[in-house]
Amino acid sequence: MTLLPHDRYCAEIAHQVEQLRAVVTSGADLSATVPTCPDWTLEQLVLHMGGALRWSGTLVRTRAAENIADEEVPRGDGPETPGDAAALDAWLAEAGELAVGALREAGPDAKVWSWAEPRTAGFWARRMAHEITVHRADATLAAGVPYEVAPDIAADAIDEWLEIVEFMGRRSKTEPPLRTGGSLHLHATDAAPELDAEWLVEGTGEGFVWRRGHEKATVALRGPLTSVLLAFYRRLPLDGPGLEVVGERELLEFWLERATFG
Numbered sequence: 001m002t003l004l005p006h007d008r009y010c011a012e013i014a015h016q017v018e019q020l021r022a023v024v025t026s027g028a029d030l031s032a033t034v035p036t037c038p039d040w041t042l043e044q045l046v047l048h049m050g051g052a053l054r055w056s057g058t059l060v061r062t063r064a065a066e067n068i069a070d071e072e073v074p075r076g077d078g079p080e081t082p083g084d085a086a087a088l089d090a091w092l093a094e095a096g097e098l099a100v101g102a103l104r105e106a107g108p109d110a111k112v113w114s115w116a117e118p119r120t121a122g123f124w125a126r127r128m129a130h131e132i133t134v135h136r137a138d139a140t141l142a143a144g145v146p147y148e149v150a151p152d153i154a155a156d157a158i159d160e161w162l163e164i165v166e167f168m169g170r171r172s173k174t175e176p177p178l179r180t181g182g183s184l185h186l187h188a189t190d191a192a193p194e195l196d197a198e199w200l201v202e203g204t205g206e207g208f209v210w211r212r213g214h215e216k217a218t219v220a221l222r223g224p225l226t227s228v229l230l231a232f233y234r235r236l237p238l239d240g241p242g243l244e245v246v247g248e249r250e251l252l253e254f255w256l257e258r259a260t261f262g
Contacts, residue, residue, distance in 0.1 A: 004156055006108035009125035010100050012153050013053070016132040017096030020049065020139055024089045028143035031083070035141050036235050042142045046088055047078045049135045050095040056124045057099035060106050064113045099128060116167050130157040137235050147226070154229045155197045158186065161233065162201065162210050165259045169207050177258035178203035182251050185217035186232065188225035197225050201255075219247035232256075 023042075024030075030043035037045060054076045058068060070076055075094075079087035106112070108122030116123070133149055134157070140147040149157075169176060178184065184201040191197035200217060201210040221228060223243035230236040231243055234256055238245050245252060 003122075003126065004152060006122055006125055007104070008152070009122075009129040010103050012129045012150070013103070013125070013132060014096060014100050016129070016136050017053070017092060017100075020046065020132065020136045021089050021092055023136070023139045023143050023145060024085055024092065026143060026145060028145075030085060030088070032142050034138050036138045042139060043083065043088065045135060045138055045142070046092060049132055050078070050092045051076050052131055053095040053099040053128060056128050057095070057102040059114075060110070060112050060121045060124055061098075061102040063106075063110060065111075066113050067115075103128075116164070126156075126160060129153065130160050133157055134230075134233050134235065137230055137233075141235070149226055149229070151191055151195055151197070151225055154225045155188070155191070155195055157229055158199060158232060159212075161259075162199070164261065166207060166210075168261060175258065176203060176207045177255045178208045178251070179254075180205050182248075183215075183217035183219075184252060184255060185215060185220040186228055187214070187220055187222045188228050189222055190224045195225075217247065219245065219249060219252045221245055221252060 024046055028042060030041065032042050034040045034042055034045050040048065051073070055068070055073050058073050075091065079091040081087045103121055103125045106121035108120060108125065110121040111119060112121050112124060113119060114123045133153055137147050165177065178201060180203050182203040186199040188197035196212050198212060198214045199210060200213055200215045201208055221231060221238070221243065227236055227240060227242050231238055231240060236243070238249070238252065
């Protein structure tokens with residue numbers, strides 16, 4: 001699997017920050033519950049995302065050899081005036097600038113602590129690009145505004161999610177999200193052929209393996225790439241517009257219930 005260039009991830013973080021700021025300043029109710037993260041309000045979601053950018057940016061800037069405490073992250077807890085959209089917007093903008101600046105200055109190979117391999121700044125560029133890509137979807141669903149994401153980012157986000165689920169399964173040694181012999185096929189129906197936006201996930205005795213490609217499976221999830229991404233991340237229902245499930249739906253539902261950060 002080939003990663004996107006480091007600067008592509010950095011540019012996407014900057015772009016997604018701008019898009020999330022547009023939600024904050026759109027007049028949306030910051031106290032509204034986020035449907036896909038019901039424990040959070042829209043404001044809390046933005047605080048989480050901005051805090052993650054400041055935390056990862058601090059890790060990279062300091063070339064941290066181990067995790068850092070919350071109190072070591074400058075202004076990591078949010079602006080001084082809660083509920084103020086303008087203050088939240090400025091705080092988020094600064095968080096994005098700090099993270100992207102640190103990542104670009106470091107380059108992809110700089111050694112930095114992370115909770116998974118590789119322990120480099122490149123890990124954080126990719127992770128934060130996809131973290132904000134998905135959380136901006138949460139924000140748009142809460143605010144009722146349209147959502148789009150670039151195809152290369154959406155496809156790489158699915159790759160990364162499969163890697164995370166695989167890693168967490170090895171670390172926690174919990175029941176695999178896919179039975180032995182069962183298989184999932186994700187098929188983005190609107191992607192350009194050169195993007196190869198299809199995936200096969202196969203259950204094994206110890207977990208699962210996956211690869212890009214068009215192959216028969218026990219169950220298939222078909223639809224536009226953005227919708228497939230969001231459904232796979234449990235941000236859209238399987239019966240969402242444009243989505244189609246073919247085969248053993250229960251197998252896909254079990255995967256979605258079990259496939260988490262741990």
